[in-house]
């Protein structure tokens with residue numbers, strides 16, 4: 001079971017880290033996340049210095065967000081090293097101030113999503129120990145050979161940068177496919193996995209067979225899809241892995257099919273131990289029709305290391321992204337003898353290739369203004385090819401970071417790209433510094449709005465205090481509409497910029513004032529796109545309360561905290577009038593978060609904003625009848641299934657709207673289903689429903705029940 005993103009070896013070496021791994025594993029296994037800590041006495045939060053509590057709350061928020069981006073969205077925005085640093089700092093604070101465990105501690109390594117049915121794995125789905133260091137790899141081989149008693153056979157194969165999948169066959173037929181999830185249970189993504197053309201749906205093997213492998217998008221297809229997105233004015237996918245993760249998470253298999261997902265098998269479980277070696281497993285998989293990778297069988301450390309180095313030198317020749325080599329014990333009996341640790345087997349190790357580096361010129365340093373006004377310096381680079389893509393900019397974190405690295409505009413700099421995330425400037429090549437190289441000085445005024453800049457309470461970050469600063473507005477709207485908050489699918493960054501430039505968006509509340517004719521007159525925005533956007537906005541009005549709380553952008557209130565708040569007080573009206581003490585009665589909410597929420601909700605501006613959103617018909621409570629005469633009746637306590645696509649709302653939005661009205665949506669049909677919601681191009685469920693005498697409901701009726709005006713989407 002994967003507990004932490006398997007990152008640097010440094011991180012794993014610490015014994016206290018191991019203990020934390022173990023505690024986390026239990027937290028996940030009991031479904032408790034950080035919650036398991038509440039039952040243990042950890043002391044009083046009042047004994048924790050305020051600065052530590054603030055730092056912890058920010059770390060927890062940011063780690064939670066990075067985990068979601070990595071595991072669930074497949075879109076990490078920081079490198080492994082930086083992520084490890086955040087985790088290490090959080091664990092340090094927890095060690096020093098155990099009372100912090102009373103607050104929300106982000107759970108780890110979980111890619112499950114609410115919108116899929118979950119199923120248990122036949123055997124725990126573990127991860128791999130990994131390292132960037134030759135010595136670690138040699139030590140691993142040494143440990144194995146100590147157990148085996150001599151030179152041992154290892155298989156070396158590429159580590160595919162996709163996502164792990166377990167595909168189950170019953171008596172030769174595809175049964176279902178699961179993501180890793182939390183290692184014990186995964187999301188059933190069978191409908192999307194069925195679209196993978198090269199995955200056999202029938203195999204010549206009886207009984208229950210589990211094939212494990214990696215789902216990925218090949219580089220060529222990644223470039224093709226990104227070119228198409230650019231033409232449509234949509235944000236490109238940051239990496240092939242992001243694209244693969246996002247595609248498997250689609251609720252519409254037809255859209256998933258367009259992504260041309262691929263699969264490479266690397267293991268098989270049949271339960272009867274019929275294979276002696278990993279080579280035999282791969283050979284059998286191939287003969288059953290599964291795509292597999294070539295592997296090299298090596299004896300001992302020298303040969304194995306040579307194979308790893310060779311693989312690294314030709315990593316670009318593979319059609320997929322690979323960030324390392326996996327070294328596995330070839331003999332299956334020896335594997336059994338070696339066994340596994342909590343999170344990874346003792347018979348395998350991934351050697352991660354060092355991040356790719358390149359040298360280029362730092363042409364300028366510009367400042368990017370974030371949602372809360374924090375200014376982040378960005379390096380404008382002379383374009384340079386790195387890891388197969390052209391890099392034009394890189395993150396510089398903050399002013400102190402620039403000073404520490406002594407970076408000057410005009411310097412030759414080394415840029416590094418760890419995995420497929422935003423590149424970073426590692427260092428300047430001081431020997432090559434030209435005489436005209438200019439040190440960077442932070443301006444006194446915000447470069448975007450000329451507002452005053454301050455450093456609050458000794459923070460390294462510099463903030464613009466003008467809340468009407470355009471880039472802040474942009475990022476607040478972007479956050480509000482994002483997948484993690486209100487999930488307004490057609491409102492990406494480019495569309496937001498376009499509508500801001502046209503004066504149609506000055507605040508996120510303006511999203512609900514957009515009208516069809518003004519939208520349709522925009523560039524790259526015909527009637528169809530306008531309808532799609534309006535449909536998505538309509539869907540957003542029915543989102544669960546936690547999404548709205550998160551979308552408001554209250555400092556220190558991330559998605560997890562928003563879920564805790566909405567879980568305890570599922571009504572905005574109630575939440576707005578709670579005191580700090582009342583908020584802290586809720587497990588996981590500390591003084592800092594409580595004070596921030598109280599400050600936000602007691603501010604006249606925030607209260608007016610919430611009132612306006614309510615007037616526009618946004619749901620302000622979970623499980624309530626939606627405003628404007630909506631009927632909760634058809635949904636409360638009822639179980640639905642869905643077939644086909646809907647013009648006015650995405651399927652997940654429909655799921656959420658039904659859940660908000662007390663109903664449930666299930667993936668598959670059974671006698672328990674009360675109604676089948678039928679959209680365009682429905683599948684075999686309609687015939688099945690007829691057989692089971694389950695009534696069907698069409699889109700018009702459904703939208704009527706939901707109080708959504710489907711006419712715009714239908715082009716009326």
Ligand code: IVH
Nearest residue numbers: 126127128157158159160163164214266326
């Ligand atoms: S074997 C017990 N082989 O890497 C886990 N994994 O970082 C055995 N991966 O979760 C996994 N290529 O998703 C194996 N050739 C390969 C792989 C591979 C990619 C992924 C897999 C795993 C992750 C661990």
